[in-house]
Amino acid sequence: MASLKLKYSEALKCANTNRASIENNRLGNIDMNIVAKSDLNFHGIQLQPIEQMNDIWLTSSDIAKALGYASSKSVSTIYSRNSDEFTDAMSMVIKMKTNGINNNLREKSVRVFSLRGCHLIAMFATTTIAKEFRKWVLDILDREVTQSPIAQQFTDEELCQLCWLWRHATGMAGYMMDVEPILTAAEHRLAPAYVSYPKETIFIRNKVRRMLERETMHIKADHRTEDNWRVLRNLRIPELH
Incomplete structure (x- = not known):
């Protein structure tokens, strides 16, 4: 029972660290170099993070060595x-x-695991060193959260509002394209703006869409989503043309 309580306590700490990491460091913002390679040494075992990943990800082989397993x-x-x-x-x-x-x-x-994935693997591991490995992973996670540079912070509610702003701007551009022929035929003074605005904003709207798509990767939404996050059904689409 004491072991279960310990693991539950660790899981709560990992969940809190996860939320802080999501709110303060959206995917791709954490620099893997924050944690020196010399720090990725667990009980004399040098762990090698995946080079092409922005965050710290480890292979099954490295995790197995750290946990004392003979094979990945x-x-x-x-x-x-x-x-x-x-x-x-x-x-x-x-x-x-x-x-x-x-x-x-x-x-x-190759299957790889983030630090949170490593922690969960260690939660299920039965080796004697698993407990120490879990604590070590949490220490690295805490260090990432406290030391990583924060480019900008948005709550999920603010991100949702920005997604809707993008949606309305995109819809407005479409309406302008529909109305433009009428204004042009009527020689209305706003006709030139209705021609230029939709074309000039395609690039920036695509850029904003990619940014919002990246920042909301942690949000689960599909065709069945009915809350405000249903806006992601419109945002997660191919490039605008």
């Missing part, structure tokens, strides 16, 4: 049995180049 298959088994508890922000499969036959580089699909 143990980590893969833990993930497979509990995959429904992992989000895309905690685990993903990427392509990595490895040395193949005759030292020829070849691409290989």
Whole structure:
């Protein structure tokens, strides 16, 4: 029972760190270099973060070594049995180049885990070192939150409002394009503006859309969403033309 209470306490701390990380450091804002590579040494095991990732992500092999497993298959088994508890922000499969036959580089699909994903793997691990690894991961997470530069902060409510502002601006541009032929035929003084505005704002509207799409990646929304986040159904679309 004491062990379960300890794990529950750690899970709450990880959840709080996760919320702080989401609010203060949207995906892509955390610089992996904040945590020196020398700090990614757990009990003498040097862990190598994935170079092409902005945040700290580790391979199953590194996690297995840290947890005292003989093979990465143990980590893969833990993930497979509990995959429904992992989000895309905690685990993903990427392509990595490895040395193949005759030292020829070849691409290989590798499952990697963010620090929060590492913590969850360790929650299910049964090795004697798992408890210490969980605490170590939380220390690194806390350091990221406190030391990472914050470009800008938005609450989810503010992000939702910005998404609707984008939606209305995009809709207005469409209405202007529909009305423009009538104004042009009537030689109305606003006709030139109704021609230029929709064309001139396509680039910035696409840029804002990509920014909002990135900043709202943690929001789950689909065709069944009925609350204010239904706006994401319009935002998560191909480029405007």
